[in-house]
Amino acid sequence: MHELSITQSLVEAVLDRTGGRSVTGVNLRIGPLSGVLPDAVRFCFDVVSADTPLAGATLTIDESEGRARCRSCRDEFVLEDMFLLCPCGSADVEVVSGRELLVTSVEVA
Template sequence: MHELSITQSLVEAVLNRTGNRPVTSVNLRIGPLSGVLPDAVRFCFELVTADTPLADAALIIDEPQGLALCRSCRNEFALEDRFLLCPCGSADVEIVSGRELAVTSVEVA
């Protein structure tokens, strides 16, 4: 499960910015095409933050929709997975959003 190492890196990044101040919430943005499972991050967050200033922090994950633009018909359409095929049948598509994996904000006490 690579989500454990990703979550550890996210927590380390937050701790580097907040130091020993208690953190009340961490907001993440995880797109469906990022290859990261939000539920696995939720599970790992609890493990990784134990005995840290983030131990009681709420984890809030925004899960934006994946979007692609068809280069053939110029139609923008939703992506639920990595199957990059426009409803028109073209595979010539550009991913517009859905690959996000970022800490968007942190709230400290």
């Protein structure tokens, strides 16, 4: 489960930025094409943040949608899965969003 190491890095990055202040909330954006499972991050967050200034902090994850643009027909569409195929049938698509793995904000006490 690579989400454990990703969550450890997330907690370390927040601790580096907050300077040891008590953190009450962490807000993330995770796209469906990032390869990261939001539920696994939620589980790991409580374990990794224990005994740190993030212990007990609320983790909020915005699960954005994947979007792509077809280079053939120029249509922009939602990616329902990992198959990068336009409804017109073309596989010549550009991913516009959905690969995000971002800390959008941190709330400190």
